[in-house]
Amino acid sequence: MASQHYKQLSVLTLSTTAFTLCFAVWVMFAIIGIPIKAELGLTETQFGLLASTPVLTGALSRLPLGMLTDRFGGRLVFTVLLLSTVVPIWLISEATAYWHFLVLGLFVGLAGGSFAVGIAYTARWFSKARQGLAMGIFGAGNAGAAITKFVAPSLVVAFGWQMVPRVYAVAMLVMAVVFWLFTFTDKSHQLSANVSLRQQLAPLKDARVWRYCQYYSIVFGGYVALSLWLTKYYISEYGLSIQTAALIATVFILPSGVIRALGGWLSDRFGAHSVTWWVMWTAWICLFLLSYPRTDMTVQTVDGTAEFALGLNVWVFTALLFVVGIAWGFGKASVFKYIANDFPNDIGVVSGIVGLFGGLGGFLLPVLFGVLLDVTGINSSIFMLLYGVTCVSLLWMYFAEVRRSDYFTRSVSGIEAGKDSVPASITDR
Numbered sequence: 001m002a003s004q005h006y007k008q009l010s011v012l013t014l015s016t017t018a019f020t021l022c023f024a025v026w027v028m029f030a031i032i033g034i035p036i037k038a039e040l041g042l043t044e045t046q047f048g049l050l051a052s053t054p055v056l057t058g059a060l061s062r063l064p065l066g067m068l069t070d071r072f073g074g075r076l077v078f079t080v081l082l083l084s085t086v087v088p089i090w091l092i093s094e095a096t097a098y099w100h101f102l103v104l105g106l107f108v109g110l111a112g113g114s115f116a117v118g119i120a121y122t123a124r125w126f127s128k129a130r131q132g133l134a135m136g137i138f139g140a141g142n143a144g145a146a147i148t149k150f151v152a153p154s155l156v157v158a159f160g161w162q163m164v165p166r167v168y169a170v171a172m173l174v175m176a177v178v179f180w181l182f183t184f185t186d187k188s189h190q191l192s193a194n195v196s197l198r199q200q201l202a203p204l205k206d207a208r209v210w211r212y213c214q215y216y217s218i219v220f221g222g223y224v225a226l227s228l229w230l231t232k233y234y235i236s237e238y239g240l241s242i243q244t245a246a247l248i249a250t251v252f253i254l255p256s257g258v259i260r261a262l263g264g265w266l267s268d269r270f271g272a273h274s275v276t277w278w279v280m281w282t283a284w285i286c287l288f289l290l291s292y293p294r295t296d297m298t299v300q301t302v303d304g305t306a307e308f309a310l311g312l313n314v315w316v317f318t319a320l321l322f323v324v325g326i327a328w329g330f331g332k333a334s335v336f337k338y339i340a341n342d343f344p345n346d347i348g349v350v351s352g353i354v355g356l357f358g359g360l361g362g363f364l365l366p367v368l369f370g371v372l373l374d375v376t377g378i379n380s381s382i383f384m385l386l387y388g389v390t391c392v393s394l395l396w397m398y399f400a401e402v403r404r405s406d407y408f409t410r411s412v413s414g415i416e417a418g419k420d421s422v423p424a425s426i427t428d429r
Contacts, residue, residue: 007184008125011074014183015118016138018078021175022111023144023257024151025089025168026054029105030228031152032092032161034235034242040098048370050098051228052363053105058112059359066116066352067201074121075183078114082176085111090169093162111172115139116355120348123340125186129268131340136264136333142220143257145227149246157243203346204353211400212335212350213357215276218283218389219331221361226321227253228366229382237294237379238314251318256325263333272337273401279331280394286324287390290317290383361389 002010029036029051037047069077088107095101118138126134155163203209230252234245267275294311312320336351343350365385372381 002184007186011125011183012122012134012137014179015074015078015122016141018082018175018179019114019118019138019141020144020147021168021171022082022085022114023141024147025085025108025144025172026058026112027051027145027224027227028148028152028164028168029054029101030145030231031148031156031242031246032164034232035156035161036101042098043370044373045367045370046098047232048229048366048368050101050105052225052366053102054109055112055224055228055359055363055366057106057109058115059356059363061110061113062116062355062359063349063352065113066120066348066350066355069117069120070346070348073185073187074117075180075185078117078121078183079176079180081110081114081117082172082179086169086173086176089165089172092165112359115141115359116348116352119336119351119355123347128340128344132264132268132272132333132337133261134264135336135340136261136267139260139264139332139336140258142223142260142329142332143254145224146250146254146257149231149250149253153243153246201349203343203350206343207400208338208342209350209353211396212338212354214393214396215280215331216335216354216358217361218386218393219279219328219335220355220358221365222283222386222389223253223256223325223328223332224359224362225365225369225382225386228362229369230321233379233382234314240314248314248318252321252325255322256329259326259329260333263330264337266330267334267337272334272341275330275334276338277397277402279327279334280390280397282327283324283331284387284390284394286320286327287383287387290320290324291380291387293378293380 033047033051036042036050042050065077065081085108088104092101092104092108095104118141119135122138123131123135151167152164155161155167227249230249231242231245234240234248235242238245240248263275290312292311294309297308297310299306299308335354339347339350339354365382368385369382372385373379
């Protein structure tokens with residue numbers, strides 16, 4: 001019989017591998033959507049919708065899939081999920097009309113729901129002291145987006161875009177078989193059949209859940225949105241080829257996915273709040289700089305006119321993106337450390353709703369990117385939008401956590417000095 005340590009290692013390894021593949025599938029329209037856009041003559045908004053359609057289903061499926069994982073266990077739910085995507089992925093290679101891609105994209109998007117399954121399945125195999133690291137390692141499967149950036153452009157150039165979904169369909173089928181054969185089930189991790197749907201959904205009344213949704217909508221939703229959009233951005237803004245653009249985009253995508261494991265460890269050590277607070281500030285500064293559009297200025301001087309070119313060259317732009325990616329990688333882990341700490345018995349349902357909002361961010365942002373670009377014609381307008389969302393997160397975090405924490409500390413100090421009393425609403429928190 002396999003030891004507990006072996007089971008933990010097997011579950012973590014295969015869940016992470018399966019999620020990595022699912023994430024690669026989830027964002028494949030970021031690459032194959034570019035030749036499809038050219039073939040069908042799509043607008044920027046239509047391209048944004050095409051790239052993000054799978055993200056919509058992946059987002060909306062996360063809550064029910066998280067609940068199913070709580071009820072039936074991750075091994076069964078993950079295997080069925082992997083198998084359910086094989087045929088739709090293959091059929092993408094046969095699609096010819098825009099609506100074909102949108103409909104199939106909705107089915108393929110279920111692969112993105114694998115996050116809610118894997119995070120709950122993995123977390124329950126580890127003690128609370130190690131959950132942050134375990135969930136961080138699992139979440140590093142976000143790096144599957146980088147696999148698509150590496151593999152898909154080469155397949156497109158060598159065999160045409162149709163080869164990408166065919167390769168991914170076969171890979172998903174093999175992964176489903178391997179996952180079922182080499183993972184394990186622990187009945188004690190599953191909810192009792194006596195727990196009603198209403199009881200299962202009860203944690204959603206907690207205001208903390210919705211705050212974590214906001215945080216995740218930027219650190220994960222922004223990551224997904226840029227993963228879908230960056231290749232096209234580099235081509236449009238800097239005139240790079242599809243292969244070069246996809247390769248440079250991995251400077252943002254790959255570290256942000258892999259670093260999530262370190263973010264989990266940091267959250268275990270320093271706390272979810274401290275890590276998330278610095279994540280938001282770092283992203284806020286970098287996104288402000290990324291928002292500035294490239295500008296040519298003519299200034300009248302005493303000696304005549306002087307020409308100035310202001311803007312970020314490709315290397316400075318990429319360096320700032322790298323910092324944003326690292327920050328968001330830490331943030332993706334720290335948000336789920338909040339969940340493991342605050343809702344240890346409801347990880348599936350809470351991670352499902354938080355993951356849902358993160359996925360919705362990944363769906364809506366690329367669509368809004370396309371709309372902004374069609375309206376303004378300014379490529380950097382996408383970073384203006386991300387900057388605004390980050391501002392909202394910072395303000396909410398300050399008033400809900402930082403300010404209340406400071407007030408609590410002052411109140412307790414006052415009590416000790418005999419000068420004040422602590423409101424019940426603070427002590428109950």
